[in-house]
Amino acid sequence: MAKMTLEELRKLRDEKRLELNRRKVDEKTIEVIVSMGTSGIAAGAKETLQAFIDELNQHGITNAVIRQSGSLGLDHAEPTIEIHMKGMPDTIYGSVTPAVVTEIVDRHILKKELVDKHVFDRPAPDIIKE
Amino acid sequence: MAYSSYCLVCGGTGCESSKADLIYRELRRVAEERGVDNDVQIVKTGCFGFCEKGPIVKILPDESFYVEVKPEDATELIDEHVIKGRTVKRLMIKDKERKKHLETEDDISFYQKQVRVVLRNCGIINPEDITEYIAREGYAALEKVLFTMSDDDVIAELKASGLRGRGGAGFPTWMKWKFTKDIKHTAEEVFVVCNADEGDPGAYMDRSTLEGDPHSVMEAMTIAGYTCGAHKGYIYIRAEYPLAIKRLQTAMAQAREYGLLGDDILGSGFNFDIEIRLGAGAFVCGEETALLASIEGERGTPRPRPPFPAVKGLWGMPTVINNVETWANIPMIILRGGEWFAKIGTDGSKGTKVFALTGKINNSGLIEVPMGTTLREIIYDIGGGIPKKKQFKAVQTGGPSGGVITAEHLDTPMDFDNLTKLGSMMGSGGMIVMDEDDCIVDVTKFYLEFSVEESCGKCAPCRIGTRKMFDILERITSGKGEMEDIDRLEAIAVSMQKASLCGLGQTAANPVLSTLKYFRQEYLEHIENKRCPSGVCKDLVRYEIDAEKCIGCTVCARRCPVNCIAGERKTVHIIDQDACIKCGQCYDACKFDAVRIA
Amino acid sequence: MSTQTVETATFSDELLKFIETWKDKRGNIIMIMHRIQQEFGFLPWDAMAHMAKLIDVPLAKIYGVATFYHYFKLEKPGRNKVAVCMGTACYLKGARDLIDELSNLLDVGVDETTEDGEFTVESVRCVGCCGLAPVVMVGDDVYGKIGPDGLPEILAKHRSAGTEGA
């Protein structure tokens, strides 16, 4: 990537925004965000991330993107993850150990039902989108 | 304003789809119509984890739990329950079913009361991918500043926003920038510094921001560089934050690659770059003049102010220094405008504040709320209350420079000025909740011990004062306190406030003064009666076994590490006071409340 | 003070290269000391002397800086660093008991190293995992919500093979 000009920055922003938005509405795409701040990692977020990769592979789910992000702030319920997919509300799950990952893939992603025990909350309102 | 009851409508994912919002609006409408909207506060909360019986409505303080509520039920709930105090049986859940779900039902709104400006990208973007930041309006503020705004425009926008520094003192940010901007042409060089030293032992919002959204801080520093005539920025960060450092390094490398740091940024002709400098575990280096000394490679001791860093800072040059959270606000202020920002918060304190909510609280974590949110909302609505049904005692804010806030002030809107009025301070935003099991004198001693260790030793009032106060507290907590000690504490406190060189010494006595103000009786208990009401101060505690309650289960005797509890199975046990080391394990172990603190 | 030395304060090529790039930057001392501590685990006397020569700064100045900051260690630490978080949240939730139990189990105080060189006990300021309080770190592993009872198991896990029961 060479240094950008103003026009290139704007173009990149538009393209990337479209790509991110498409992910949200695209029937085919499931997005899993694993929160990887210091306390998430301390509570085992790396294992959670790996478990998602394994579990999705095992079920042959190829239309899922797994992303990492900084902390959601929810320390007492780490590791936390957020899932976006068509047909299900945006959901934050807490205390997601590898065993819970199995359950989330099986129920939330495949059967489209909430895993009540681990639902923590909906995401906070997003000021960027307003 | 104090509400006498709270009506929580589940806004969790499951309930929301089944009309929770309509129910919420109906409840509000009816409450208003009946004129009780000042008595009952109706809030939408997060998931109660009981989605199959939703929508759920819960009414506090009696914790009635209504399920499968319909919008039409709102009138009955308000009329019967809120006004007449009678539960609406037909909507209540059967106890048996409910018990099954008790564990999850305790979860409560964590995000819905939050307004995330600083943390707008935390938990959303991948901090190691600059394009995700860019997609979410990243570097759009820099773009706007470089190509459409003058230095005065930027400062005017900051002034309109009312942004005050989040590092503790709450100094208006625009003023600092203006001091430096006004002399930029006469200075040989100007610097921009980010204070990421975060020393309060109960705060970690700066770390989290840098880990989750490093570009927002870098973008803001570049904007300050343009405005105040600096070409070089430093981020001074604690060496104890390896992940944040790594993410910053990655972000900086990517920004350089994309031409967003370095020479001729976006073809504007403006040059700016940032360098990371590591702290080395000295709390006083969070103080701005000490921090600058540390960047210069010196021992981190403070210098007298004035001159302020804005005029004479790093290597004697004008330096704009702000805290991580302050920086992270700035791109949004530029993009949305100062006026937008000024709509959030209270008269004197605009915008949001990030708090690290920890201690005896169910949902501990980082939260961001509008300035002016009450402690009650933070602790009960967002934090989910105190675990194990314990009694709330106080909240400590401002860390070693702050003080405590008690139950009677739970409804005070939290902002810079109100906290100061209550004898505490905003500080960096650590918020530690204490319950009845915490000893106020012991916690105060903890902070003083911290200040003794962290006093840099340069000025006598702080070096000697902190040590003397710690010694007195040590005496009091070990049962050797005298009545005069209280006067001594107060006298030392005043001279430290007046005579110390920097903020550390000037504020180190705050924990003492504040707890003496609100919990004097607890000090007196320790001194006059040699008793620690919460049972924390080991020297003052005596554990006894209540003969009426003891059933002789032997659990305590087996747990005792020094075998000083005697008694046969099914007979009353007795503690040998001479051998007891007061570890409290018997107290924790007894299921029958038979072990008590005498 | 004890003057621990590395047998030969030889600097690796990477370290030398690092010093070379930082040599002419303003206020470089602390950054170079961090890099040296990263290499040796502490700041050996010889290494500080060597650094003084390389960047042409009086040793007294380096020593003055080293003693000011808690993060810099002048003594060789044990193979495992056992750090008890003493942030406020951890303190309220019993961090002090953890320290007491550690000194009981290992027979050392804070900032001391066991005789076999296995563990150094430290108390550290908030590691920022307050939701997991109380927290103990051994090396990079974080253990949260633990009581004194849990410590023997954690120590056993990290004790190097062959020194069991030592």
Ligand SMILES: Cc1cc2nc3c(=O)[nH]c(=O)nc-3n(C[C@H](O)[C@H](O)[C@H](O)COP(=O)(O)O)c2cc1C
């Ligand atoms: C003892 C002491 C410790 C401080 N620690 C910090 C700190 O850890 N982080 C911080 O941003 N400001 C800290 N400050 C405040 C800074 O001196 C300074 O006010 C701040 O960096 C200015 O930035 P702001 O205007 O954005 O708040 C501390 C002040 C004192 C007196």
